[in-house]
Amino acid sequence: MKGKYFILILSLSLFLMLTSCAPPSAPNRLIWSKVFGGSEDDVFFSALPVEDGFLLVGVTNSSDGDLSGFTPKQKDAWILKINEQGDIEKQLVAGGNNDERVIEGIMETDDAYVIYGLTYSDDIEDYEGNGDGLAIRFSKDLELMDITALGDPDTYDILVHASLLQNNYNGYIGALINSLMENAWYTLFFVIEPESGKIATGTYFEEAKYQKFLETPDGGFLFVGAVEQAGEATGTIVKLKSDLTQDWTIEIPGVALFDVVEKDGKYVVAGTKERKEGYAAVISDDGTVVLEGFFEGEGDSYISNIDVTEDGNIIFGGTTGWDFWIIKTDENLGKLWEGRYGGSDLEVLKKIVALPNGEALAVGYSRSKEIVKYGKSDGWVLKLNVGGSS
Numbered sequence: 001m002k003g004k005y006f007i008l009i010l011s012l013s014l015f016l017m018l019t020s021c022a023p024p025s026a027p028n029r030l031i032w033s034k035v036f037g038g039s040e041d042d043v044f045f046s047a048l049p050v051e052d053g054f055l056l057v058g059v060t061n062s063s064d065g066d067l068s069g070f071t072p073k074q075k076d077a078w079i080l081k082i083n084e085q086g087d088i089e090k091q092l093v094a095g096g097n098n099d100e101r102v103i104e105g106i107m108e109t110d111d112a113y114v115i116y117g118l119t120y121s122d123d124i125e126d127y128e129g130n131g132d133g134l135a136i137r138f139s140k141d142l143e144l145m146d147i148t149a150l151g152d153p154d155t156y157d158i159l160v161h162a163s164l165l166q167n168n169y170n171g172y173i174g175a176l177i178n179s180l181m182e183n184a185w186y187t188l189f190f191v192i193e194p195e196s197g198k199i200a201t202g203t204y205f206e207e208a209k210y211q212k213f214l215e216t217p218d219g220g221f222l223f224v225g226a227v228e229q230a231g232e233a234t235g236t237i238v239k240l241k242s243d244l245t246q247d248w249t250i251e252i253p254g255v256a257l258f259d260v261v262e263k264d265g266k267y268v269v270a271g272t273k274e275r276k277e278g279y280a281a282v283i284s285d286d287g288t289v290v291l292e293g294f295f296e297g298e299g300d301s302y303i304s305n306i307d308v309t310e311d312g313n314i315i316f317g318g319t320t321g322w323d324f325w326i327i328k329t330d331e332n333l334g335k336l337w338e339g340r341y342g343g344s345d346l347e348v349l350k351k352i353v354a355l356p357n358g359e360a361l362a363v364g365y366s367r368s369k370e371i372v373k374y375g376k377s378d379g380w381v382l383k384l385n386v387g388g389s390s
Contacts, residue, residue, distance in 0.1 A: 034086035037378030038062020044379035065374040096121020133159030226256040248287035272302030293333030307354040317352030324349040343368025358387025
């Protein structure tokens, strides 16, 4: 009898560990939790809702577990299609003769998907050396189409963001590349003609690492990131006009910014304040900081991405205390609720996506032994109910 009680208590403890660490009055928001991987390091970096499910993208060097039958050469890009219930439908593993170290995100074109990040594989077309930006294109039914690299032989280059443009460059692709040369970072932005791959126009930013960009209603572009000098970060937001000349700049000391979304004619940005707390701000179209929000965490804490929920509020995803960290606020950055999800070791949330019906998908990885199925780290996906204000 005591043994049954012990098992019941242990099971209850594990359930509570994997669900929200919000105040006891907050409802449990977890719909389902899924873990994917093999016996090596497997990580998800991003996700995209598609018809009847989701595409999850990351890196793997496993050839067993959920990846049985695949033979990565080193760390390869990993694309996983799951249905609405989180069941695997199809996978693709692709890469060159060395590591595809980071997959920063995924974008959709009319006839294909493109994932992008960083490669060290010198057998990939146009690879220049020292680490180059990576673009892998595959069909809607997850068949590999082509792999290309973007970089310079004298720099270390990461393709950190890409999207299909509208407005003045309708149908072109915008590409944001962080480059390291002689211990200094700078950022390149290119507008690329999709069929030929030729650069139509572009610009660059010295001593800066911009992480995301978006098109603005007037045909320009907004960039968010940070400038770091003497170990101190300054959050930086730059607005460019349609001809890529500067419109305005905002600098926020002690802050690093990672993401931006447009909402009701304003821009919501987010990141970290000195890595000790989550940071968010609302920026007007003329470059004024309208509101700021600070979110206390545990230890290293940061917000890595943002989305707008179906009810018009804002959902932030990040990491605190080695856990997935999800915060919902109203449009004025007033916190409605927050939740933490994790185990006994490290969990890192890389992407949160707001879905219809008041739901959201949180994607990243776990190293907690009570969560991982196979190896050192596994990709971890949570589907959550994020509706409501409490």
